[in-house]
Amino acid sequence: MYRIGVVDTTFARVDMAKYVIETIKQYLPNAKIIRYTVPGIKDIPVAAKKLIDEEGCDIVITLGWVGASPIDKYSYLAASIGIIMAQLLTNKHIIDVTVHEDEAEDEEKLYQIAVDRAKKHALNVVALLKGKEALSRKAGMGIRQGIPDVGPIKT
Amino acid sequence: MYRIGVVDTTFARVDMAKYVIETIKQYLPNAKIIRYTVPGIKDIPVAAKKLIDEEGCDIVITLGWVGASPIDKYSYLAASIGIIMAQLLTNKHIIDVTVHEDEAEDEEKLYQIAVDRAKKHALNVVALLKGKEALSRKAGMGIRQGIPDVGPIKT
Amino acid sequence: MYRIGVVDTTFARVDMAKYVIETIKQYLPNAKIIRYTVPGIKDIPVAAKKLIDEEGCDIVITLGWVGASPIDKYSYLAASIGIIMAQLLTNKHIIDVTVHEDEAEDEEKLYQIAVDRAKKHALNVVALLKGKEALSRKAGMGIRQGIPDVGPIKT
Amino acid sequence: MYRIGVVDTTFARVDMAKYVIETIKQYLPNAKIIRYTVPGIKDIPVAAKKLIDEEGCDIVITLGWVGASPIDKYSYLAASIGIIMAQLLTNKHIIDVTVHEDEAEDEEKLYQIAVDRAKKHALNVVALLKGKEALSRKAGMGIRQGIPDVGPIKT
Amino acid sequence: MYRIGVVDTTFARVDMAKYVIETIKQYLPNAKIIRYTVPGIKDIPVAAKKLIDEEGCDIVITLGWVGASPIDKYSYLAASIGIIMAQLLTNKHIIDVTVHEDEAEDEEKLYQIAVDRAKKHALNVVALLKGKEALSRKAGMGIRQGIPDVGPIKT
Numbered sequence: 001m002y003r004i005g006v007v008d009t010t011f012a013r014v015d016m017a018k019y020v021i022e023t024i025k026q027y028l029p030n031a032k033i034i035r036y037t038v039p040g041i042k043d044i045p046v047a048a049k050k051l052i053d054e055e056g057c058d059i060v061i062t063l064g065w066v067g068a069s070p071i072d073k074y075s076y077l078a079a080s081i082g083i084i085m086a087q088l089l090t091n092k093h094i095i096d097v098t099v100h101e102d103e104a105e106d107e108e109k110l111y112q113i114a115v116d117r118a119k120k121h122a123l124n125v126v127a128l129l130k131g132k133e134a135l136s137r138k139a140g141m142g143i144r145q146g147i148p149d150v151g152p153i154k155t
Numbered sequence: 156m157y158r159i160g161v162v163d164t165t166f167a168r169v170d171m172a173k174y175v176i177e178t179i180k181q182y183l184p185n186a187k188i189i190r191y192t193v194p195g196i197k198d199i200p201v202a203a204k205k206l207i208d209e210e211g212c213d214i215v216i217t218l219g220w221v222g223a224s225p226i227d228k229y230s231y232l233a234a235s236i237g238i239i240m241a242q243l244l245t246n247k248h249i250i251d252v253t254v255h256e257d258e259a260e261d262e263e264k265l266y267q268i269a270v271d272r273a274k275k276h277a278l279n280v281v282a283l284l285k286g287k288e289a290l291s292r293k294a295g296m297g298i299r300q301g302i303p304d305v306g307p308i309k310t
Numbered sequence: 311m312y313r314i315g316v317v318d319t320t321f322a323r324v325d326m327a328k329y330v331i332e333t334i335k336q337y338l339p340n341a342k343i344i345r346y347t348v349p350g351i352k353d354i355p356v357a358a359k360k361l362i363d364e365e366g367c368d369i370v371i372t373l374g375w376v377g378a379s380p381i382d383k384y385s386y387l388a389a390s391i392g393i394i395m396a397q398l399l400t401n402k403h404i405i406d407v408t409v410h411e412d413e414a415e416d417e418e419k420l421y422q423i424a425v426d427r428a429k430k431h432a433l434n435v436v437a438l439l440k441g442k443e444a445l446s447r448k449a450g451m452g453i454r455q456g457i458p459d460v461g462p463i464k465t
Numbered sequence: 466m467y468r469i470g471v472v473d474t475t476f477a478r479v480d481m482a483k484y485v486i487e488t489i490k491q492y493l494p495n496a497k498i499i500r501y502t503v504p505g506i507k508d509i510p511v512a513a514k515k516l517i518d519e520e521g522c523d524i525v526i527t528l529g530w531v532g533a534s535p536i537d538k539y540s541y542l543a544a545s546i547g548i549i550m551a552q553l554l555t556n557k558h559i560i561d562v563t564v565h566e567d568e569a570e571d572e573e574k575l576y577q578i579a580v581d582r583a584k585k586h587a588l589n590v591v592a593l594l595k596g597k598e599a600l601s602r603k604a605g606m607g608i609r610q611g612i613p614d615v616g617p618i619k620t
Numbered sequence: 621m622y623r624i625g626v627v628d629t630t631f632a633r634v635d636m637a638k639y640v641i642e643t644i645k646q647y648l649p650n651a652k653i654i655r656y657t658v659p660g661i662k663d664i665p666v667a668a669k670k671l672i673d674e675e676g677c678d679i680v681i682t683l684g685w686v687g688a689s690p691i692d693k694y695s696y697l698a699a700s701i702g703i704i705m706a707q708l709l710t711n712k713h714i715i716d717v718t719v720h721e722d723e724a725e726d727e728e729k730l731y732q733i734a735v736d737r738a739k740k741h742a743l744n745v746v747a748l749l750k751g752k753e754a755l756s757r758k759a760g761m762g763i764r765q766g767i768p769d770v771g772p773i774k775t
Contacts, residue, residue, distance in 0.1 A: 008294045010279075013308045015295030037290040039279045039298070042235060042251055046242035047287075053246060071255060074232045077384045080352060082239035084392035087356035088399060089243060091363055096352055100381060107308045124320075124349045132357075135347040139318045140325030143349070153323045153417045163604045165589075168618045170605030192600040194589045194608070197545060197561055201552035202597075208556055226565060229542045237549035244553060262618045387694045390662060394702035397666035398709060401673055406662055410691060434630075434659045442667075445657040449628045450635030453659070463633045463727045473759045475744075478773045480760030502755040504744045504763070507700060507716055511707035512752075518711055536720060539697045547704035554708060572773045 002031040002129055005051030005060035011040040012065035014111055016097065016118035020061055023122035028129070041066060041098075042075055045082030052090045060094045061125050063118060068102040076100075093128050097121045099146070117146035157186040157284055160206030160215035166195040167220035169266055171252065171273035175216055178277035183284070196221060196253075197230055200237030207245045215249045216280050218273060223257040231255075248283050252276045254301070272301035312341040312439055315361030315370035321350040322375035324421055326407065326428035330371055333432035338439070351376060351408075352385055355392030362400045370404045371435050373428060378412040386410075403438050407431045409456070427456035467496040467594055470516030470525035476505040477530035479576055481562065481583035485526055488587035493594070506531060506563075507540055510547030517555045525559045526590050528583060533567040541565075558593050562586045564611070582611035622651040622749055625671030625680035631660040632685035634731055636717065636738035640681055643742035648749070661686060661718075662695055665702030672710045680714045681745050683738060688722040696720075713748050717741045719766070737766035 004024060008017040021033055034055050036047045041064040051057040062083060066076045076098065087094050097117050104110040124145075127134040142150040159179060163172040176188055189210050191202045196219040206212040217238060221231045231253065242249050252272050259265040279300075282289040297305040314334060318327040331343055344365050346357045351374040361367040372393060376386045386408065397404050407427050414420040434455075437444040452460040469489055473482040486498055499520050501512045506529040516522040527548060531541045541563065552559050562582050569575040589610075592599040607615040624644060628637040641653055654675050656667045661684040671677040682703060686696045696718065707714050717737050724730040744765075747754040762770040 080388035390698035
């Protein structure tokens, strides 16, 4: 029985965890899902690492939301480095879903991006639990989350 | 009895620790609060880590203040990476309150941002001590510190 | 018998692994190649480290693809730091092939860059397995991957 | 008897160590001061760490000098991250004095900034050796080094 | 007998290692020099660390070459952080010689910068092997590599 961590934030403007949990339960109904809510993206790396170290999670998915200012982007960079370091220290995947407030011009579109990205990365979590080559069929295929796939370059 | 660290700086222009300590004492009157004052933001990561490693703090809140120049922003980035690394090395939360001098056009407004952000993050400290899902009710709700909540995207 | 890891992504728009594996097999027909496909570049560092720690790989080659936006470039920076840290934690080389979507103006050209860079770095993997001075004959010679060599400065 | 490390560089254009050592000796005449001179700022982190690990220093002060180009600023960022990591790995403070060549328009002014910043941070070193709350009286007071204090925001 | 590592790249357009080795041999004729050639700057940190961990080098000098694009500069930043981390993990100096393609307007000038920087940093390697204060006579003296010394600020 897999143990799957879900880290989300109070800063985000969409309850992405709901869609992540629904998707995971559909494909892995026996998985134990452990949720951890923190204030913002810079709190995510340690939460993910605690889910692995203290709760025995096999994999974690994190749901970040980033503002539009240059400082928000520096926070994104710091958090991204932290999430990568947490993975290197635990040898477990932490799939990082991030939505940037300036990705869309209206809120409805931003909501759709968040939901689509969360669901598709939940499927990536399920695939990565299956093994190193579970996603290899899609390698180089221009897969996207939050927007439609762009597909491979055709030659 | 919780042990809570508070790191602040002489560089800051508002005594945010006062508001943090007041807020924590209101909700956790028995908590032991240990304060650590350093010169500036780049001194914060090790101070927070020492509070955890040497003083046994369960959680730390840090109160940074960042100037308006590009170099100040690089220092913010370095300090942010350091605070995240300190968390990964200790598996404890370090809640990072930061005020940027260019967030507001006048000092009165900047003061209000600092106080509001410090108080609200003090409440986040209290919540995180309660457990991984203490903040989950507010997940995705567009909660902000220093400014009013923006709320979730309505669909 | 060498064990060589290949990490690629579903985000990429060219199946670079195919060219890498072909090239390696041509020079090291007995090598064991272990493939690992992840969603995007920020998932690469831990995949590479797992191939070294858990699969005993002697070296890893990673095949990243980076979008054109400033945020994509921050993700590139975070992933690059992560790939370097993974090497420092394992004392093994992780040869990092990266293609940026804004390197070329049309897709055909981008495809050619990706294939050429992948093949040439596969040769670098083969050379690095031979020893510390296997590439020394070409040191300072302005060797490039993805584009023609620029050559040494002539004086 | 405290052991205090002083790291400086040949790149700097002011002998800041002289002022640091004078100031420390005035307040801590029995302290053992160990100096370490390196070429430039990127050499500082390991020098500081060696002073702690190999020479038993209780604290280190580093005296960096940064050029005006964007690359110099990236070097500043890398060095800053390194100095913070060295602190996290040793649980000792490394007080980082940095002068940027573009802080002042003439050399005389730059010299004054360097001397003032070095002296004031030497006092911070002395204070931090006294304990975690030695600087708390000045917390939030808008203290500056290199320029006059800006003071707290008055409300 | 010192063991000195020299890491260079095939990306560079000048064989800087030749000048480094000549200079070191002139001052330390009995030193054992171990060369390691890698493709590019992001491969340097682990090569330097392997020279220390696996070959017992007392110090390493690395010879990087950086392109002119913003992405090249991010790679420089990542490599710089990596070289600093490698030093912190080994407590050995890694003297980082880097030439940026946009430092000079013509190739002849760039060649001269590369040779001068490589030779002068080779002398820094020799000095650092002598001890912590071998360079202290030149501290704050505005020493440069690749260009003439700018000298100390005169007051």
